[in-house]
Amino acid sequence: MKIWNKFVAWLWTFRGGYAVRYVESDELPSNLARQTLTVAREDGELWVAGMICPCGCKAKLELMLLEEAKPRWDLRVDQKGRPTLSPSVWRNQGCKAHFWLRNGKIFWCRESVASA
Ligand SMILES: [Zn+2]
Numbered sequence: 001m002k003i004w005n006k007f008v009a010w011l012w013t014f015r016g017g018y019a020v021r022y023v024e025s026d027e028l029p030s031n032l033a034r035q036t037l038t039v040a041r042e043d044g045e046l047w048v049a050g051m052i053c054p055c056g057c058k059a060k061l062e063l064m065l066l067e068e069a070k071p072r073w074d075l076r077v078d079q080k081g082r083p084t085l086s087p088s089v090w091r092n093q094g095c096k097a098h099f100w101l102r103n104g105k106i107f108w109c110r111e112s113v114a115s116a
Pocket residue numbers: 053054055056057058059095096097
């Protein structure tokens with residue numbers, strides 16, 4: 001993670017956090033919005049969530065939500081439309097970002113800071 005990316009990511013933490021956007025589609029749109037968890041829904045079933053890597057590297061992260069997918073994530077959305085993902089998101093390639101998305105906010109895990 002470059003210093004500039006870290007700075008930009010830090011700035012974005014002041015922008016009110018993540019919102020959820022649903023798209024009726026069997027795939028994620030190629031252009032994901034910043035500060036948005038885009039969730040693809042088909043026939044009422046949520047199956048994948050996408051977001052831009054919050055570290056600033058601009059990688060597109062795809063998180064499977066289907067029961068039978070591995071690995072998969074649980075998505076909860078509170079009354080204000082703020083998403084929570086569990087478990088944490090850990091990229092095993094590229095920037096190796098490791099973070100939690102909780103109530104629309106990014107919480108960085110120590111390991112990813114230490115290895116950056
Ligand atoms: Zn990244």
